[in-house]
Amino acid sequence: MSELSKEEKFYQYILNLPSDKLKEVKGDPAKVLRLYDEYPDWFMNIGQYKGKVITEKIREKGPKVMIELGGYLGYSAILFGNELNEDNEAKYYSFELNPDFAKIATHLIKLAGLEKKVEIIVGKASYTLPEFKERLLTEKKKYVALDFIFIDHWKDLYVPDLRVLESLNLIAPGTYLAADNILKPGVPQYVEYVNFSPQEKKTFNAENPNPEGKEFLGRWNILYDTKTVEVTDPEKKITDAVELTKCIDYLTG
Numbered sequence: 285m286s287e288l289s290k291e292e293k294f295y296q297y298i299l300n301l302p303s304d305k306l307k308e309v310k311g312d313p314a315k316v317l318r319l320y321d322e323y324p325d326w327f328m329n330i331g332q333y334k335g336k337v338i339t340e341k342i343r344e345k346g347p348k349v350m351i352e353l354g355g356y357l358g359y360s361a362i363l364f365g366n367e368l369n370e371d372n373e374a375k376y377y378s379f380e381l382n383p384d385f386a387k388i389a390t391h392l393i394k395l396a397g398l399e400k401k402v403e404i405i406v407g408k409a410s411y412t413l414p415e416f417k418e419r420l421l422t423e424k425k426k427y428v429a430l431d432f433i434f435i436d437h438w439k440d441l442y443v444p445d446l447r448v449l450e451s452l453n454l455i456a457p458g459t460y461l462a463a464d465n466i467l468k469p470g471v472p473q474y475v476e477y478v479n480f481s482p483q484e485k486k487t488f489n490a491e492n493p494n495p496e497g498k499e500f501l502g503r504w505n506i507l508y509d510t511k512t513v514e515v516t517d518p519e520k521k522i523t524d525a526v527e528l529t530k531c532i533d534y535l536t537g
Contacts, residue, residue: 290325290327291327291357291384291385291388292384292388293325294320294323294325294327294357294388295387295388295391297323298319298388298391298392298395299391301319306395309395310395310397311396311397312396312397313362313363313365313366313396313397313398314366316362316392316395316396317332317359317362317363317396319392320357320359320392327356327357327359328356328436329356329357329359329360330359330360330363330436330464331517333515333516333517333518334464334515334524334526335360335363335364337462337513337515337526337528338364338434338462338526338528339363339364339367341432341460341462341528342364342367342368342432343367345431345432345460346369346372346374346431347368347374347430347431347432347460348369348372348373348374348375348431349374349375349377349420349428349430349431349432350364350365350368350374350375350376350377350430350431350432350433350434351376351377351378351379351416351430351432351433351434352364352376352377352378352379352433352434352435352436353379353409353433353434353435353436353437353441353445354379354380354435354436354437354438355378355379355380355385355386355389355404356380356385356389356436357385357388357389357392358378358388358389358390358392358393358404360378360434360436361376361378361389361393361398361402361404362392362393362396362398362402364376364434365378365393365398365401365402366396366398366401368401370401374401375401375402375403376401376402376403377402377403377404377405377416378402378403378404378405379404379405379407379409379412379413379416379437380404380405380406381406381407381408381409381437383406386404386406389404390404409437409441409445409448409496410444410445410448410496410497410500413445413448413449413452413454414452417452417453417454427453429453429454429455429456429458429459430449430454430455430459431458431459431460432459432460432461432462433449433455433459433460433461433462434461434462434463434464435461435462435463435464435474436463436464436465439465439469439470439471439474441496442463442471442473442474443473443474443477444494444495444496444500445496446461446474446477446478446502447489447494447496447500447501447502448494448496448497448500450500450502450503450506451499451500451501451502451503452500455503455506455531456531456534457531457532457533457534458530458531459530459531460528460529460530460531461478461508461527461528461529461530461531462526462527462528462529463526463527463529464524464526465524466512466524466525466526466527467514467523467524467525468522468523468524471527474527475510475512475527478508478510478527478529479508479510482504482505482507482535483504485502485504485506486504489501489502489504505534505535505536506531506534507531507532507533507534507535508529508530508531508532509529509530509532510527510528510529510530511527511528511529512525512526512527513525513526513527513528
């Protein structure tokens with residue numbers, strides 16, 4: 285019998301919580317997040333300090349449609365999904381490749397009472413995003429760009445999947461993007477991409493086929509305003525950064 289992964293051990297820990305503890309945390313996103321934070325093993329979560337930078341931006345923007353690429357065990361979906369406004373029927377969609385991780389995340393999201401606001405979509409983003417776009421068109425009965433995007437999956441896919449989003453016209457003026465782990469482990473190619481001039485971007489996309497699909501070339505004429513926000517975790521003494529980016533315009537021609 286193979287040893288359980290640390291994610292599966294965490295899931296078993298949650299399932300075996302005493303009934304009084306489950307009753308205490310049920311329906312309370314903040315208390316459910318503490319279950320992650322207080323667990324002795326380390327997980328690849330955004331954490332409360334970098335998370336605060338993004339939650340402040342979510343409150344400023346007030347998104348109706350927000351997605352994340354890389355749901356993992358549901359921490360960010362709970363943290364950010366809880367910020368969405370129930371009155372405007374806002375929805376948070378979490379794209380996760382691993383079905384086992386998605387199962388664990390689904391359980392924690394339900395425990396937090398956010399199952400109506402947060403939905404997990406399982407599968408490779410380059411496959412599921414085109415389907416998601418068609419779904420939005422059907423449900424909204426019109427073209428809908430994304431209001432907010434959180435990127436926190438495989439670092440070598442940050443740029444390829446951003447090019448997928450651009451190619452699908454899911455990014456428009458007013459769309460916000462937040463990308464984690466800019467310094468640790470570091471995603472310099474993403475920072476470079478969102479800082480490209482239109483000509484630099486056109487050249488890059490022409491010379492670098494997208495590994496997520498040649499049809500997802502990206503859009504050279506999307507203009508971004510972007511900044512790297514460094515955050516230090518005072519408990520772990522670790523400094524990382526979040527890249528905060530806004531689509532500000534389309535060029536024509």
